[in-house]
Amino acid sequence: xxxxxxxxxxxxxxxxxxxxxxxxxxxxxxxxxxxxxxxxxxxxxxxxxxxxxxxxxxxxxxxxxxxxxxxxxxxxxxxxxxxxxxxxxxxxxxxxxxxxxxxxxxxxxxxxxxxxxxxxxxxxxxxxxxxxxxxxxxxxxxxxxxxxxxxxxxxxxxxxxxxxxxxxxxxxxxxxxxxxxxxxxxxxxxxxxxxxxxxxxxxxxxxxxxxxxxxxxxxxxxxxxxxxxxxxxxxxxxxxxxxxxxxxxxxxxxxxxxxxxxxxxxxxx
Amino acid sequence: xxxxxxxxxxxxxxxxxxxxxxxxxxxxxxxxxxxxxxxxxxxxxxxxxxxxxxxxxxxxxxxxxxxxxxxxxxxxxxxxxxxxxxxxxxxxxxxxxxxxxxxxxxxxxxxxxxxxxxxxxxxxxxxxxxxxxxxxxxxxxxxxxxxxxxxxxxxxxxxxxxxxxxxxxxxxxxxxxxxxxxxxxxxxxxxxxxxxxxxxxxxxxxxxxxxxxxxxxxxxxxxxxxxxxxxxxxxxxxxxxxxxxxxxxxxxxxxxxxxxxxxxxxxxxxxxxxxxxxxxxxxxxxxxx
Numbered sequence: 281x282x283x284x285x286x287x288x289x290x291x292x293x294x295x296x297x298x299x300x301x302x303x304x305x306x307x308x309x310x311x312x313x314x315x316x317x318x319x320x321x322x323x324x325x326x327x328x329x330x331x332x333x334x335x336x337x338x339x340x341x342x343x344x345x346x347x348x349x350x351x352x353x354x355x356x357x358x359x360x361x362x363x364x365x366x367x368x369x370x371x372x373x374x375x376x377x378x379x380x381x382x383x384x385x386x387x388x389x390x391x392x393x394x395x396x397x398x399x400x401x402x403x404x405x406x407x408x409x410x411x412x413x414x415x416x417x418x419x420x421x422x423x424x425x426x427x428x429x430x431x432x433x434x435x436x437x438x439x440x441x442x443x444x445x446x447x448x449x450x451x452x453x454x455x456x457x458x459x460x461x462x463x464x465x466x467x468x469x470x471x472x473x474x475x476x477x478x479x480x481x482x483x484x485x486x487x488x489x490x491x492x493x494x495x496x497x498x499x500x501x502x503x504x505x506x507x508x509x510x511x512x513x514x515x516x517x518x519x520x521x522x523x524x525x526x527x528x529x530x531x532x533x534x535x536x537x538x539x540x541x542x543x544x545x546x547x548x549x
Numbered sequence: 550x551x552x553x554x555x556x557x558x559x560x561x562x563x564x565x566x567x568x569x570x571x572x573x574x575x576x577x578x579x580x581x582x583x584x585x586x587x588x589x590x591x592x593x594x595x596x597x598x599x600x601x602x603x604x605x606x607x608x609x610x611x612x613x614x615x616x617x618x619x620x621x622x623x624x625x626x627x628x629x630x631x632x633x634x635x636x637x638x639x640x641x642x643x644x645x646x647x648x649x650x651x652x653x654x655x656x657x658x659x660x661x662x663x664x665x666x667x668x669x670x671x672x673x674x675x676x677x678x679x680x681x682x683x684x685x686x687x688x689x690x691x692x693x694x695x696x697x698x699x700x701x702x703x704x705x706x707x708x709x710x711x712x713x714x715x716x717x718x719x720x721x722x723x724x725x726x727x728x729x730x731x732x733x734x735x736x737x738x739x740x741x742x743x744x745x746x747x748x749x750x751x752x753x754x755x756x757x758x759x760x761x762x763x764x765x766x767x768x769x770x771x772x773x774x775x776x777x778x779x780x781x782x783x784x785x786x787x788x789x790x791x792x793x794x795x796x797x798x799x800x801x802x803x804x805x806x807x808x809x810x811x812x813x814x815x816x817x818x819x820x821x822x823x824x825x826x827x828x829x830x831x832x833x834x835x836x837x838x
Binding site for chain 2 (some may be wrong): 452483538539543
């Protein structure tokens with residue numbers, strides 16, 4: 281009896297989660313003519329790539345932009361986070377906890393409260409409307425979380441290991457590059473996946489910083505994909521799938537690291 | 550470990566500059582919220598609390614605030630509690646959960662604009678997926694305008710929000726429940742406690758740290774919700790689904806009322822302080838050396 285209740289709840293929930301995915305897949309592989317009123321829930325009768333072709337034509341440039349944005353922003357914010365994490369876990373200095381809490385606090389600051397000055401700032405350094413400008417924004421906003429994950433990871437590395445390095449005459453940077461960095465691969469995997477997913481999916485900064493359709497990342501282009509007249513839902517769904525695919529693939533291959541990232545900082549929402 | 554101040558300075562510089570920029574911009578917004586700035590060119594004319602007073606007299610602002618409160622109640626509470634309960638249920642079914650959990654997690658990695666596009670079609674008012682399903686099931690009387698109906702549009706949007714973020718609560722609660730020492734639960738079982746009793750007397754108290762994080766971050770989410778509004782309704786019909794983060798964007802970048810937009814941004818920031826300050830303090834206590 282109790283089992284039956286639990287299973288019923290689980291099945292209902294699973295349906296709620298899976299049906300939208302079914303809709304997304306079924307619609308995107310249909311020709312427009314099949315998205316009629318009576319056939320909407322049927323699987324595609326004629327497997328068609330028409331939607332994908334059209335969506336890809338419009339989105340391919342933005343897909344590329346998204347990679348040009350996400351990859352450098354992820355790498356830079358991860359490296360800086362790693363160095364910060366090293367400092368805040370292994371070195372004591374005056375005010376270290378105050379600075380660390382300022383960084384921590386920065387993680388939660390709502391985007392809106394810095395949005396306009398950010399635009400002005402980018403305009404003044406002539407990066408407004410460009411991918412490098414957007415990279416800078418994501419580096420700024422990424423530092424808190426990457427610092428936090430690396431710091432908590434390095435806290436587990438025994439101080440003796442660092443001291444031993446120092447006695448052997450390794451400099452501050454050598455200790456980092458020769459001792460800590462080789463141990464950091466798991467943390468890097470977590471941080472890189474976390475940053476990649478979030479930067480790829482981000483919309484507000486992207487839409488505010490880039491107004492030229494040629495420069496926009498794919499999230500913005502997807503939103504603008506719908507024409508002004510009749511919305512062709514097969515193209516919309518194909519576009520949505522193209523946008524979602526890179527992060528979905530990462531999740532399918534390395535999902536447990538994403539979950540670890542989520543737990544590591546318990547993190548920005 | 551001790552290092553020379555000079556070395557430390559060099560290594561701290563990049564991170565420090567960046568965080569400095571963040572706070573500089575925050576203060577900047579605060580200052581601008583007290584000016585008469587309209588249009589793209591800066592207008593540094595002090596106006597005191599005028600922008601705030603204008604907002605407090607505007608019905609649109611109160612609609613926005615009310616909508617944020619609806620999100621707070623209708624989104625946060627179910628997402629958090631169902632996440633907690635389901636995590637507990639799945640904890641008792643280890644083999645099944647391995648296979649079920651990914652189903653709930655995958656929307657977490659999907660871009661919110663994708664979620665919004667997908668659910669915009671499901672809730673499409675004429676021949677959308679949901680209305681279609683209701684027709685097929687001969688439940689035509691349940692058909693509705695969904696996101697085009699000002700009375701229910703915001704709830705439709707919240708459904709999409711729950712769909713996307715529920716996995717977050719589940720992940721955190723699953724981890725927290727997994728960390729409960731098994732002998733606590735086993736001992737209670739030996740004493741004849743039912744699983745409901747165990748849930749209330751052992752599980753809930755032992756996962757309180759997860760509850761703090763989950764609910765705080767879900768509350769913060771409601772103060773940031775933007776993509777769903779933009780894509781699904783554009784704040785409409787009328788202002789029926791508009792929330793403060795979206796309002797701020799419209800006022801600042803569409804109407805170019807920069808001073809007033811900054812005031813909205815400050816109100817959002819102050820509201821977020823309610824959870825932001827305690828959670829940051831709490832995290833520091835846990836993590837400070």
